[in-house]
Amino acid sequence: MFVPIANAPRSYAWGSTSLIADYLGSEPSGGPEAEVWLGAHPGCPARVVGGPHRGAGLDEAIAAERRPQPALLLKVLAAAEPLSLQAHPDDVRARAGFAREDAAGIPRDAPHRSYRDPFAKPELIVAVTPFEALCGFRDPALALEVLDALAAVDARVAPAAARLRAGDALEWLLSGAPDVADAVGAATGAGPAIAAQHPRDADTIARIAATHPGDAGLLVALLMHRVRLEPGEALYLPAGNLHAYLEGLGIELMGPSDNVLRGGLTPKHVDVPELLAVVDRSTLADPRLPSLELDGATAYRPEAPFELRRVRGLHRLGEPGRRLRGVVLAISGASVELEGARHELAPAGAAWIDADGTAEIAARDAWIALERDTPARPDNPGDAGRHS
Structure with a gap:
């Protein structure tokens, strides 16, 4: 079975206006182009462009041939600004959440729905251009250095450092408490003052403040690894990994799912309790995934x-x-x-x-x-x- 397919870019607000068009040699739409989905997920199935099933969705063509639906989804992804702060569930949590929201009568395409299908969504991203991302939690001692430096400039950041020492920083930052908003505003103003000592963290603060001013995700980002991928380098994001892409073009491969549990940096539905229930709080040493050289190919095997x-x-x-x-x-x-x-x-x-x-x-x-x-x-x- 060889089925030629194609799809149009999805126009999420964080998408680039040029990266996908330049890479695929297509005519730019003039608006943001964020993702091209090449798979059979019902949220945006690729269309068949040749053969006996021409014009059908890939999901329909595969079903007509009485074959199992794909266990993966390939995307071309282009970010011009930060994506939402997010994590994805494992199979067990996905099945339970999907059944629960179905039983509650929430339409599967409802904006306030968290579980759109009963599948896990592990993700792999390989950089095509230099690619910036937040991925997993770094050593708390490194995050404390940054928070303490910010607090030395503006004392309103000090509660964030205290919460990190107490071990409940993530819960506090996503709680919506008034002192969180004060800490975020203070960190935004203090960011330039720590640029010489912590240039990457100061840049993270500036990037997020420019697109999501006042969002608690700005301080959550300082708890995380800030990763720069060169072309050909990869990240693997298993269930529970907290992450947010910041900028760049990549090829993304994932499970056949659109289950996204968001905690901030987005106007979309945020589900803090569910995010906190699935997030992996362990310290991640190095989020990069090594590649393997084969005859005529480079393989990424998470x-x-x-x-x-x-x-x-x-x-x-x-x-x-x-x-x-x-x-x-x-x-x-x-x-x-x-x-x-x-x-x-x-x-x-x-x-x-x-x-x-x-x-x-x-x-x-x-x-x-x-x-x-x-x-x-x-x-x-x-x-x-x-x-x-």
């Missing part, structure tokens, strides 16, 4: 049911007796040999593939998102409406 490969040359993938399922995004165009047939993708062309055995791809630059540990398809595929 502890998740998917992996991402960047192909620059001739690359063979798959193995006999295993199912090969995923998305190909051919930035420079590609030739794909699958089940004895050769398929051509134009520059920026994409396709969903589902076949037994192996495949071969030749490209100067292409991305392949693959499901992992997928057995060969039985004669009777069973319930084709469920995610594998």
